[in-house]
Amino acid sequence: MTFFLSHFNYFAVAVLMMAGLFIVFSSGNLIKRTIGLAIFQTATGLFYISLGKVTGGTAPIVVEPGSAEARELASRLDPAYLAQHGVDGVVYSNPLPSVLILTAIVVGVATLAVGLAIAVRIREAYGSVEADEIEVLSRVESTQPGPRA
Amino acid sequence: MISFEALHAAPPALTAHAPMLLVVGPLIAACAAAFAPTSRTSWMISVTGSIFAAWMALALLGEVARHGAVDYFMGGFAPPLGIAFHIDAAGVLMALLISSAGVMASLYSGHALPAEVRAEKHTLTQAGFLLCQAGLLGMVSTGDAFNAFVFLEVSSIGTYALIAIGEKRDRRALPAAFNYLIMGTIGATFYVVGVGFLFAATGTLNMADMGARLATLGDSSVVQAGFAFIVVGLGIKAAMFPLHGWLPGAYSYAPSLIAIFLAATATKASIYLMARFVFDVFPDGAAFGQGFIAWVLAPLAGTAAIVCSIQAVFEKEIRRMLAFSSVAQVGFILLGLSLATVAGASAGLFYLAAHALMKMTLFMALGGLAISIGARRLDELAGVARDAPWSAAAFAIGAASLAGVPLTLGFLAKWRLVAAALEAGQIWIVAVLAIASLLTLLYIGRMIEAIFFRPAPAGAPRAREAPVGVLAPLWILAGLSLWFGIDASLPEQLANAAGQALIGGAP
Numbered sequence: 014m015t016f017f018l019s020h021f022n023y024f025a026v027a028v029l030m031m032a033g034l035f036i037v038f039s040s041g042n043l044i045k046r047t048i049g050l051a052i053f054q055t056a057t058g059l060f061y062i063s064l065g066k067v068t069g070g071t072a073p074i075v076v077e078p079g080s081a082e083a084r085e086l087a088s089r090l091d092p093a094y095l096a097q098h099g100v101d102g103v104v105y106s107n108p109l110p111s112v113l114i115l116t117a118i119v120v121g122v123a124t125l126a127v128g129l130a131i132a133v134r135i136r137e138a139y140g141s142v143e144a145d146e147i148e149v150l151s152r153v154e155s156t157q158p159g160p161r162a
Numbered sequence: 163m164i165s166f167e168a169l170h171a172a173p174p175a176l177t178a179h180a181p182m183l184l185v186v187g188p189l190i191a192a193c194a195a196a197f198a199p200t201s202r203t204s205w206m207i208s209v210t211g212s213i214f215a216a217w218m219a220l221a222l223l224g225e226v227a228r229h230g231a232v233d234y235f236m237g238g239f240a241p242p243l244g245i246a247f248h249i250d251a252a253g254v255l256m257a258l259l260i261s262s263a264g265v266m267a268s269l270y271s272g273h274a275l276p277a278e279v280r281a282e283k284h285t286l287t288q289a290g291f292l293l294c295q296a297g298l299l300g301m302v303s304t305g306d307a308f309n310a311f312v313f314l315e316v317s318s319i320g321t322y323a324l325i326a327i328g329e330k331r332d333r334r335a336l337p338a339a340f341n342y343l344i345m346g347t348i349g350a351t352f353y354v355v356g357v358g359f360l361f362a363a364t365g366t367l368n369m370a371d372m373g374a375r376l377a378t379l380g381d382s383s384v385v386q387a388g389f390a391f392i393v394v395g396l397g398i399k400a401a402m403f404p405l406h407g408w409l410p411g412a413y414s415y416a417p418s419l420i421a422i423f424l425a426a427t428a429t430k431a432s433i434y435l436m437a438r439f440v441f442d443v444f445p446d447g448a449a450f451g452q453g454f455i456a457w458v459l460a461p462l463a464g465t466a467a468i469v470c471s472i473q474a475v476f477e478k479e480i481r482r483m484l485a486f487s488s489v490a491q492v493g494f495i496l497l498g499l500s501l502a503t504v505a506g507a508s509a510g511l512f513y514l515a516a517h518a519l520m521k522m523t524l525f526m527a528l529g530g531l532a533i534s535i536g537a538r539r540l541d542e543l544a545g546v547a548r549d550a551p552w553s554a555a556a557f558a559i560g561a562a563s564l565a566g567v568p569l570t571l572g573f574l575a576k577w578r579l580v581a582a583a584l585e586a587g588q589i590w591i592v593a594v595l596a597i598a599s600l601l602t603l604l605y606i607g608r609m610i611e612a613i614f615f616r617p618a619p620a621g622a623p624r625a626r627e628a629p630v631g632v633l634a635p636l637w638i639l640a641g642l643s644l645w646f647g648i649d650a651s652l653p654e655q656l657a658n659a660a661g662q663a664l665i666g667g668a669p
Binding site: 030034037043046050053054057060061064109110113116117120123124127128131132134135138139144147148151 | 308311312315318319322323326329333334336337339340343344347348350351354355358361362367
């Protein structure tokens, strides 16, 4: 039980990830599939952010050592733990995963935009955003000769 | 033997920054092409950008021959804190392959684009093409695992848009692009999750650093999970059987410029990245790595080579035939790499380069044949050789190379694979190669029979020979297939050094 509680984030990530993937594969609607993809990518973001959290760590903005703020932050932590891990009496979280996931979010938004744009064009060309209807229309096409230039 | 040590392709000031310029050149050209006033200008920018990248790749070839591997630190920040580019002999082979494929495809696009893409989209098509090229070049030259993801996505996003742009000729390009977008994004996200696991285990993103730390860290379930995620993710992008569902549609309905470039490079860059993870990053003797190669990679590659060749034999649309053939050939390449010996890796990389050359020839010749008649199915191409003899002859050379006829590059490539498999004592791989080659002969035979020996149906529109702007790059490619078939010292030397770099030791 304590394992579940201390790793709650990771269970949430797994559930979200599977939910996203399930939507992508089970839904025939292109918009819903895009949403599933977005959930899947967001879960990855949560995974990275969870990785970066250091127990008792504060936001990785350097606090002036010895200042009142540093003393305040240090007072919340176990002194033995601090002596082992603390830098200038303050423990910071790892900023790198947050930076990485910022990039991944930008990439995800771009992918989403392209996906939705293609979905719009599909709607214009086929008059539908349902995968099975598009497939029926496409199958007819594969038996016809190509367009003459 | 050709001495690459004496190769000083660019002035020292440029050579010092060649790894960065290799990627940034096409990237800047992409921005310029997007804002170009006319289709013609954007085409010239595209050709210039591609040639610049190829020039930088040549400069790197000399550098790598002199110093072994080139490490370039972005902004001067040394790894593991900064982002490093790491280009060894294998990386430079890939960079040369991608950039020269880019040059050929962009030369070809001058005449092909107007026939296949709406006029108002020409500048953006060229921009997307350059973006895709920059992403692929970045993928093969970066030494940072997360950086590789960003480049992977840069190339992918370009690719999705470029496939969708084929809708003028065939509206099925749109669902194909959407399908690829879904699969590609899942693949890339799996890769990020895998990198996250490895980052959690090692605390670094630099691939060389990661490899060194994993070697001392030993086996753990975190590392194995990361490995699984990375291999599946890159497997989707590399069209590794059975994750290849997106590929036939994407290759068949994209404009021919894009099909040519993708067939030569897109899956190859992912294969190379996967090979770097399998051989460089993961510890050499680790049981799960060995088990993966012996029980997952090799059997799947063998299945791909046979099953997809059979699918190609029964396909009616000619570009889908070539696309299924590509999946089968990815199987050939992976079979070579799965031997995990220096000979196997260099044979695999040799096959990779050879396949890129011959598939480019085939797709480009097909583009040349189909531009005037807009053909889709094999029977529409009946007797087209009489009207367009030069395109058809180049197609025949590419096809002969793909089938492995002696005196072509394809024969040498297959020969090296067989020799490497025999050396490693893997008789079943030789058997698989033989069966798959016979099947290749079958579908190649169907194409050649239709194009050359079947009479054109009465009343069918006459095809016109492709313009010189298409024939020139086409015949350079076909000529290279023949030339390397007789004197393969140049690609052999590159592939041998690349195999050595991939298997021989740490990155």
